[in-house]
Amino acid sequence: MSIHPTALVDKGASIGRDAVIGPYVVIDSDVTVGDGAVIGPHAVIHRYTTLGANCRVHAHAVLGGIPQDTAFKEFPSYVRIGAGTLIREHVTIHRGTKPETATEVGEGCFLMVNSHLGHNVKLGNQVIIVNAALLAGYVEVGDRAFVSGNVVLHQFVRVGRLAMLSGLSGISKDVPPFCTTAGLMPNSVGGLNVVGMRRAGIAAPERLQIKRAFDLVYRSGLNVSQAVERIRAEGLGGAAAEFGAFAESSKRGICRFIKTRDTAARAGDEESAS
Known part of the structure; x- marks a missing residue:
């Protein structure tokens, strides 16, 4: 375990073996950082967040922030991130908005720069979220789905496994598994993700x-x-x-x-x- 001297790590946090905590990182109490995880400079990991083994979090990412919900009250809710997930710069992930609920990210996911997961989002395994994609509360994304850049997913939308969403898509309906969305046409699929x-x-x-x-x-x-x-x-x-x-x-x-x-x-x- 390596913790940079400028990092602020609460004594109530659990840091795994061989984890690396970079400069100016802030880690609250009730946080678990898994074995071999690497946290880049200026990242913030808030209370009630669990980060799996061998995850990598890049600079200025903020994990476990309180939800953007005016009805939210300060009670325990969670963010759980699976092993081997890669989180790039300025990603934000908010915790659940109701007591004892969670925002969940599966194993081996890749969240690119400036992407956002709202409260209670659930990602399966090996999901890719490209730059600046925005997932509102309670969105569910199946295994190995691909959400392209600047996609906006409305609250409660479901995306099936191996679906591929085109860049700039606005989606407020469910996207069935194995489908591709139809370019800039909102709420439209154009066919099957045969290559995927x-x-x-x-x-x-x-x-x-x-x-x-x-x-x-x-x-x-x-x-x-x-x-x-x-x-x-x-x-x-x-x-x-x-x-x-x-x-x-x-x-x-x-x-x-x-x-x-x-x-x-x-x-x-x-x-x-x-």
């Missing part, structure tokens, strides 16, 4: 089932309930069933499908998803 699925090791037969589920939900003329019934009737399982279940469980409604020049260019790739 391949990289994730989803085999061709399963990708074709996902495409069938996508077509039933978005291109068949059926409403969501009818489309999900067809998904089940056709015996589509695994990730395709996950796609249907996500759409069926949406409380905000899912993003619409819109065909753009970019999505038209991708159509051939989707048609040959194998």
Whole structure:
């Protein structure tokens, strides 16, 4: 363990083995910093924050700040960050807004410069949040999703796993798993994240089932309930069933499908998803 002499570390904080605390870092009481974590200069880690092993926090990041909620009262709530997560400069992560609730970041995530996680956000594992993306309270993002720069996610929005959100998107509806959003068109998906699925090791037969589920939900003329019934009737399982279940469980409604020049260019790739 190495703590720079200018750092202010409360005696009530727990600092793991081989952790490195840089110049002018401030760490409150009731903070846990995992083994091998590295905290860069001027970072601030507030009370009730847990940082997993081998995380790296860059300069001026602020973790565990109180939520931007006028109804918030000063009681214990938490930020929990999984092992191996990389947090770049000026990232802000706020803790839960209700007693004993938490904002949670999975393992191996990458939060880029100036990104923000509001209270009670939940990120899965290996999620990438690009520069200046803003996630409002209670947003949920599935494993290996990619949120591009300057994306704004409305409170309570859900993003499914392996979804890819285009830069500058404004999203107030749920984004189903495996989808890409349609450029600057708000609340719109343009197709499937075929490249991402391949990289994730989803085999061709399963990708074709996902495409069938996508077509039933978005291109068949059926409403969501009818489309999900067809998904089940056709015996589509695994990730395709996950796609249907996500759409069926949406409380905000899912993003619409819109065909753009970019999505038209991708159509051939989707048609040959194998």
